[in-house]
Amino acid sequence: MKFLHERQTRRFYFFLAAALALQTGVLGLLSILQVRNIREFLAKRELAAVSYLLEQDIPPETVFAAWNGTEVTEEGMDLLRMIGHTGQGRGYFLLLMEQTSVWLFLPLVSAGAGLAVVILAGAAVYFRRRERIYEEAERVIARYAEHRFDAHLPDGQTGSLCRLFGSMEELAQSLQAKGEAERRAKNFLKDMISNISHQLKTPLAALSMYTEIMQGEPGKEEAVRIFTEKSMRSLERMEHLIQSLLKMARLDAGTIVFEKKQCLLSEISEQAAGDLLERAERERKRIRIEGRREEKLACDPEWTKEAVGNLVKNALDHTEAGGVIRIFWERTPAVVRLTVEDDGCGIPEEEIHHIFRQFYRGSVSGDRQGAGLGLSLAKSIVEGQGGTLSVESSPGEGSTFRMTFLTEL
Numbered sequence: 001m002k003f004l005h006e007r008q009t010r011r012f013y014f015f016l017a018a019a020l021a022l023q024t025g026v027l028g029l030l031s032i033l034q035v036r037n038i039r040e041f042l043a044k045r046e047l048a049a050v051s052y053l054l055e056q057d058i059p060p061e062t063v064f065a066a067w068n069g070t071e072v073t074e075e076g077m078d079l080l081r082m083i084g085h086t087g088q089g090r091g092y093f094l095l096l097m098e099q100t101s102v103w104l105f106l107p108l109v110s111a112g113a114g115l116a117v118v119i120l121a122g123a124a125v126y127f128r129r130r131e132r133i134y135e136e137a138e139r140v141i142a143r144y145a146e147h148r149f150d151a152h153l154p155d156g157q158t159g160s161l162c163r164l165f166g167s168m169e170e171l172a173q174s175l176q177a178k179g180e181a182e183r184r185a186k187n188f189l190k191d192m193i194s195n196i197s198h199q200l201k202t203p204l205a206a207l208s209m210y211t212e213i214m215q216g217e218p219g220k221e222e223a224v225r226i227f228t229e230k231s232m233r234s235l236e237r238m239e240h241l242i243q244s245l246l247k248m249a250r251l252d253a254g255t256i257v258f259e260k261k262q263c264l265l266s267e268i269s270e271q272a273a274g275d276l277l278e279r280a281e282r283e284r285k286r287i288r289i290e291g292r293r294e295e296k297l298a299c300d301p302e303w304t305k306e307a308v309g310n311l312v313k314n315a316l317d318h319t320e321a322g323g324v325i326r327i328f329w330e331r332t333p334a335v336v337r338l339t340v341e342d343d344g345c346g347i348p349e350e351e352i353h354h355i356f357r358q359f360y361r362g363s364v365s366g367d368r369q370g371a372g373l374g375l376s377l378a379k380s381i382v383e384g385q386g387g388t389l390s391v392e393s394s395p396g397e398g399s400t401f402r403m404t405f406l407t408e409l
Helices: 009-055 058-066 072-084 090-145 160-216 221-253 265-274 277-282 300-319 375-386
Strands: 260-264 286-290 298-300 323-331 335-342 387-393 398-408
Touching: 009 058, 009 090, 090 160, 160 221, 221 375, 260 265, 260 300, 265 286, 265 298, 265 300, 265 323, 265 335, 277 286, 298 300, 298 398, 300 323, 300 335, 300 375, 300 398, 375 387, 375 398
Parallel strands: 286 323
Antiparallel strands: 260 298, 323 335, 335 398, 387 398
């Protein structure tokens, strides 16, 4: 009986069973009392008849024989019919009912009425409690419809109604999570548009200025060449910024599926650093790659190369001419670590916990052209593959970024 799983229904059902059991007991007791009353009435009638016969000088032996006799005669039946005292006679039963029915009727009516009142009162309490539950559920659901999830439906009980409430609570939690995700997405889009507008403002202004200069000096080839190169660098910066923003948006939206495979760490490091060797040479800085060439890591090669490249670029941004950037790796029984280390200006202690935030540029960045996305993008890539990205740094002593991945069994 599944309906008994619910506490309120179970209580009401047990209440009805107890009330019916009480009613049965009361009626049984009244029946026993009535039988005893009828027996006493009949005994009194017999005693009265015997006493009358003895008063009429009927010998006791004759009375005894008559009272214990079993033979029925036609004359006896005729006599009883005349006085209305046969087993089928109306007068006999009317007399019996007159003597017993009044005493029986009032207790039965009183007991029945009392039990009816008890049952009706119990039913009223049950249905009132159930109505309160429905009213409370209606209020909570109305709050859910208004995206207010501070109240909750009744929980912690059993039964079909509570299971229904549990399902509705799960649906509300899903709606709350969806609403929260939509709110975050909306805020992210708002911040992203604001940041894109801010970040593109400088290169666009520079491009506009360079174009005006080149238009004003069409005959000066050297000036045109210089400002053309500057325009190209601004365009490259804009392209890099837009690509980084798009990658960050895809990572935040969860649309990236990392396709892991066994990759040589030496190849990932060389490809990541290869795109920056020309810049390092131009700025008179060195990039060194160290480690066992046969060492492998289960990762997505393209995205991991992106993360390493961002760490190397960050190191170049904060290392002076003559500085060295080292890329090396090591394996332990539990993890694989890939490290990018520089001997640059380092990171102030009060800023080290903020450097992975999007668009964050520390005080040591100066007038460098970075947008503050590289480290945030690298962290998202590493964590998206189940790894961690940590940093150790001291002002004036350089920085060390470590990508740590669990060793796959």
